[in-house]
Amino acid sequence: SDKTTIRIGVQATGTLAWELSVLQGQTKDIDFKVETHPVATTEAGKIALQSGAVDIIVSDWIWVSRMRSDGADFTFYPYSTTSGALMVQRNSAIHAVKDLKGKRLGIAGGELDKNWLLLQALAQEEQLDLNASVEKVFGAPPLINEQLKQGRVDAALNYWHFGAKLEAQGYRQLIDGKGILKGLGIQENIPTLGYVFKQSWADSHKKVLDSFFQSSKKAKQLLCASEPDWQKVIPLTQADDVTTQAKLRQRYCEGNVMQSGIPEQQVAERIYTLLRTVSNNQLTGKSEHLQPGTFWSQD
Amino acid sequence: MLISLRTAVPGLSLLVLLAVWQLLAVYLNSNNLPAPLVVGNVFWQGCLSGQIPYHLGVTLLRLIVSFSIAMLLGCAIGIVLGRNKKLDAFFDNWLIIFLSIPALVTIILCYVWFGLTESAAILAVVINKLPNVIVTIREGARALDQDLLEMARSYRFGKRKTLLHVVWPQLYPYIMGATRSGLALVWKIILVVELLGRSNGMGYQLHLFFQLFDVASILAYTIAFVAVIQMLELLVLKPLDTKAQRWRR
Amino acid sequence: MLISLRTAVPGLSLLVLLAVWQLLAVYLNSNNLPAPLVVGNVFWQGCLSGQIPYHLGVTLLRLIVSFSIAMLLGCAIGIVLGRNKKLDAFFDNWLIIFLSIPALVTIILCYVWFGLTESAAILAVVINKLPNVIVTIREGARALDQDLLEMARSYRFGKRKTLLHVVWPQLYPYIMGATRSGLALVWKIILVVELLGRSNGMGYQLHLFFQLFDVASILAYTIAFVAVIQMLELLVLKPLDTKAQRWRR
């Protein structure tokens, strides 16, 4: 077959794998071939993209902008708006961000975690310097979950599927990324994750890429709407209990990029500036503005 | 009687280890330390499904190739640096630098430059392991017995004979040390290498289980690897030791 | 003249390395390998802002503590196992097992059991490093000169004197090997330990940069560490070497 091949770096535990499995089930509708390349971590995905082993990975637009400012020609197309969440014990006394004061907070991914930075910005609006007033515990996501379960931290800010797993086990979600943005006065649905690929590659594969995006959208809808398709995906969730599976599906579907996807430039710019100030340039790099071309547009 | 005791002791020590593990598991009673039986079961399932043999095999292949390259090159360079003061003065710096470059850096650079290929992965392991071998063997080469070297020279042993019969046996304990602790090191590095750029192997799998916090599976895979290393020790290293140490009184 | 040459060679070798790096950077012209100057700049900024000294300090502290514990314990156990065949037969198995348990597993278990605390981190490093030290020193202890030990016994040196004056100097090259390659190993492990569960230190920082794929910063931090190790080598290990090797002809 002379179908164009798209090579995609897929994290074994990520939702992209679900989608692709549905998508690949519909070979007759699509005019391209997907070649999945399993990667273990997000970093492994980035390496794969840089070394040219894959064409597309899933990552975030802040990173894309940062890399662009360093001369790389990556670009971003929205994939999901799901974001991490702040979890506490069901009967915890913590009910609002300001209750975190003096508590032990577990944070996945380190001090440049976007949710953590935005949470700090939100607390700032309430005149609370979170960075100084909570006892931070950074660690790998699974360890952070474990810490919460063992009661070694009072709250945990973790990636969304770790949050979902906690939720299925009866933990309470205090606030999620979307909620934090709302609190900061940003109502728009901003994508957190997206397909990232080389601009040059995209330019020469416009048609295929477009049809890939279409198919992926369709796959998403199938996953959320059709029971048989979901059943096929269940083993990929790597969760044994139905509650967790359901929670994962729910969170995943909530994150669907319903609108055309491209965020309004000035909203993205606002978040960018926010992250830039809170992280003291560390997350975004030197560039004062979101790099033009960070968001890919077909035309 | 004596011989049976000698073979019994290692078995006994294994049993004691298992008992300690079982006790700890019972005492902690959390799924952070599953009991041996649970892990054994997972291990067995993994073997039956072919998952463990597959990933173990892939990793072992990488391990053997990169370990052999690193040991051969490392011995050669180590001997040269240990015997040649001038070269040593020049390359000493490089050695220290390569010793202290984080594995992460070399792995990323290897992958980014040479692509996510098998050879890049192996190269990354070799680069990480090589300086360690060199440093150990260099110490050995510095401590060579001058008397015996002079003897070899006056009886015109030549390069090959000297290396084989005079230098090698003296380096043997260093090489054994580098082999044993080196296997462990390569194994540690290979896990990271696989984590960052391979789609199979123990490192890839272990990370998966870590994400799922599946300690039983992590331990099952660990057991598989430990078993292989034990076999290697019993079937290759121990007999080599016995043979090489025969001459000691 | 000779002395000035001797001090010039290491400098020269550094220059050559820098030149190679510069050439590679120019040739590849990608931000995956920034030029020395770029990295130097990042390094300088990091020093000025106090970031590098802070994280480096934290990591060094961990390194020193865990390295010292591992070396001391490792030497003691290594000597005992090397000299006592029975104990060795029993613990040999354990050693191999602990050698081949992946760093990931011990680190995770330490953190899970003892929380994301400083002592858990150090314990994890020690557990990873200890078997390597033991294995190397054990080889050394096995190769001890029987004649000198007999001499010490017949002149009633006692335990302390024998250890200090007869055993230690013979183990010296093994210990130096274990120190040099061990520093590198501890450094590699500490990075993972910090990455998985600490809120500061080089590993934590490197992971942040790694997430951002900021190779320049990664290299800048690497340089900081390499500089420290070089200092250690120049100010401690080299003089020790010279002192300890004085007696050689």
Add this chain to the structure above:
Amino acid sequence: MIAIDIKSKMYPAKGRAGHHLAIAELQLLLQSGEFVCLVGPSGCGKTTLLNIIADLDRDYEGSVNFKQHQTHPKIGYVFQNPRLLPWRTVRENIELAIEDNSSSENIDALLEVMQLTQFQHVYPERLSLGMSRRVAIIRGFATNPDMLLMDEPFVSLDAPTARQVRSLLITLWQQRPHTVLFVTHDLREAIALADRIVFLAAAPMKVIADMAVPIPRSERDDEQAIETFRQQLLHDYPALK
């Protein structure tokens, strides 16, 4: 008095070499303060015997009894090879063997006699073999032992030095008579020094002759009396020729 009664000393089989019966049924009585020379072919087990007496080798059948001494007596063992610690200087090597560091003048005197004063701070690798041997002899003397075991101690010494060292040994022995067991291949030396000479045969080691020396102790080994006694010995035991 020292009663040596070795039923058997066997070196275990190992590799291609079978086990080796080094000593069998050896009885030997040493009076305290006696100076005994052991003379026997190379490989007959002299070093093995000294090791057993020095308690370095416990892997034998039999017993070595030190009467008069509750514990094992202090032994100065001059090994067949020097066995100096290469990483300690000449002086340090000697001092390490002495339990009390008080006898520094004693060491000075010994170094002087052995013509090693200017080498006292030198590492053994920078000595000639004969010089290392002399250091080992000093070490044996300096410990002021109850018993002196000397395994061919004077082989690398030139004639004048050997004479001086023999004279030193005799002086030391006269100051404080201690039991000396002295291995040598040189019959003249044995006759000059010993109260008693024990002749040994090999495989396994056994005593073929044990005789008192009727000649006064002397540092010189080429006096006529010695030569005469030697001729007589060679005549009585042609195996020694």
Add this chain to the structure above:
Amino acid sequence: MIAIDIKSKMYPAKGRAGHHLAIAELQLLLQSGEFVCLVGPSGCGKTTLLNIIADLDRDYEGSVNFKQHQTHPKIGYVFQNPRLLPWRTVRENIELAIEDNSSSENIDALLEVMQLTQFQHVYPERLSLGMSRRVAIIRGFATNPDMLLMDEPFVSLDAPTARQVRSLLITLWQQRPHTVLFVTHDLREAIALADRIVFLAAAPMKVIADMAVPIPRSERDDEQAIETFRQQLLHDYPALK
């Protein structure tokens, strides 16, 4: 003919030990096929000299010239200590030193004379020191060298064995006269073996006497002629006493 002309041999200063002038202005001519004994006090530089001749030490001023030989001649060096490879058996140690492995009968014969046949497959750690020395001697002989350097080779041999080995040495030398440089402290042995004896003094090494021996070569060192010549020597050079 071998022309040795050493302007100076200096051991460099190191640690607390200053530099040491071992040899200064030493001229020595050896005829090919000559058997020369070196006699001198311990530490005078005999081993240093042999090392220079054997080309093991190139750090000296001066030259060693081998006439008749384009290249450096094949040398059999019996070191002062045995220097056997402990991880090779007796036989392997000997065979390794031989370039062609054809001379296995030769080795058998030598092992026989040295009474080591039954130890040929034993590792050196299981030998007595005297036995190791004998192995080293066999190694030196077996290479069939152009020149034989022997550094106190017979010190650990009992009298009968020593006589046998001397006899072997003489036989070998008669079969194929090669230059022998033989270090010994035993004047009788030197007189019995040598064509010429060179007496050395120490610090730095110099020749104090160089004389032909007017006595036929003999394996026995206690013949009357030897004793007479020795007495005369001691009389002429009291320093040797």
